[in-house]
Amino acid sequence: MTEQQLSTEGDSPPSDPRPSRRGRFLTPRALGIGSALAATAAAVALVFATQTAVQATSSPESPASTPIAADSTDEDAPEKATEVSKPTTVAAAYDGLTGAEVEYVRFLGAQDPAFAAGKDLFGEPGLQFLSTDVADPQAYSDGHRRLLSLYYDYATNETVSMIVNVTNGAIESVDRASGTQPAPTDAETSFAWELLLDADTAQPVVDEFAALTGGSVLTPASAEVLLTAHSFVTDAGSFGAESCGVDRCVQVLAQVDGGAFLTTSTYVVNLSTRAVLSIS
Structure with missing residues (x-):
């Protein structure tokens, strides 16, 4: 796969990031069809x-x-x-x-x-x-x-x-x-973010956010975070997400207060199975 560029304080964004809708309760009522x-x-x-x-x-x-x-x-x-x-x-x-x-x-x-x-x-x-x-x-x-x-x-x-x-x-x-993966919707992005934060393996992201914000607790509804995402298809150089491309998978980019990006490039969220995968 083509990895996202990394900054000294986390993942760097794709060009021209757009806002993403975020909700605390990720249900059809809260997020809709997207x-x-x-x-x-x-x-x-x-x-x-x-x-x-x-x-x-x-x-x-x-x-x-x-x-x-x-x-x-x-x-x-x-x-x-x-x-x-x-x-x-x-x-x-x-x-x-x-x-x-x-x-x-x-x-x-x-x-x-x-x-x-x-x-x-x-x-x-x-x-x-x-x-x-x-x-x-x-x-x-x-x-x-x-x-x-x-x-x-x-x-x-x-x-x-x-x-x-x-x-x-x-x-x-x-x-x-x-085997085709259009760009994720806002609803899919928000759902993937909540799944990622609920995963035990995401503790480093939570800790990184706390360090950047002076101890704030990271939740799916944290107002300091701006989300974008892209679809993920595995390739010969990726390990840990072999089903992605057949399954619907996304990677989430999370920017804190318009500045640093949390390090999320090592995670892929499989929306088809609702699993958070660690990749290398």
């Missing part, structure tokens, strides 16, 4: 090819659109709604995303049998929503507006891709791929 950076792809196959081990804070070159971060709780997530109306105005094929159409296609995706058959991050029925972006209009000739939604199925460890036609409200394709 959101993440969207995949950029011209076709479903390309989505799967380009989503492996994507940094949560990275962005593709010349993106076709700016993904909407459709954060929502369990109660008000579009997937849980009784009905979501079609947007009054359907955007042109090449236009950027709107919040209304993201909600609409998320609702439509939840009506597909493949959605209910899956499991989310918390083990509850329904696929884990990851992101939505504009499907490449050049792949079609009818001028219809299409969005591409990505989900993760924790029941099968597969990335699920849906092409939804906003113009006519049809789900045109549902495809699955194993």
Whole structure:
């Protein structure tokens, strides 16, 4: 694997770190279905090819659109709604995303049998929503507006891709791929952080935080910590996380008060099994 650069006071960040939602109680009510950076792809196959081990804070070159971060709780997530109306105005094929159409296609995706058959991050029925972006209009000739939604199925460890036609409200394709790991959502990042702190092997991280903050106790809700994360896929140079890449695994970066980074590069959190792994 490619290790994160280390500073003298812990792990250094990826470029342009973004904030992460943090909650004390990591349940669907607290974290919801989550959101993440969207995949950029011209076709479903390309989505799967380009989503492996994507940094949560990275962005593709010349993106076709700016993904909407459709954060929502369990109660008000579009997937849980009784009905979501079609947007009054359907955007042109090449236009950027709107919040209304993201909600609409998320609702439509939840009506597909493949959605209910899956499991989310918390083990509850329904696929884990990851992101939505504009499907490449050049792949079609009818001028219809299409969005591409990505989900993760924790029941099968597969990335699920849906092409939804906003113009006519049809789900045109549902495809699955194993061994692909889109960037983790905020909910996944927060859940991984809590699992890491609950592990007995994480005591060095707790001690490091106390040393940096004058004795403060590190908890998942510590306001001094800014979280980012990236997906983790094992390689020939990594030992201790051999299932990662098949299983859904992430590494968490934790920055203290906008300065030093805690040393978390030796830990990988397997979200599929909820195990905290020590790697070398």
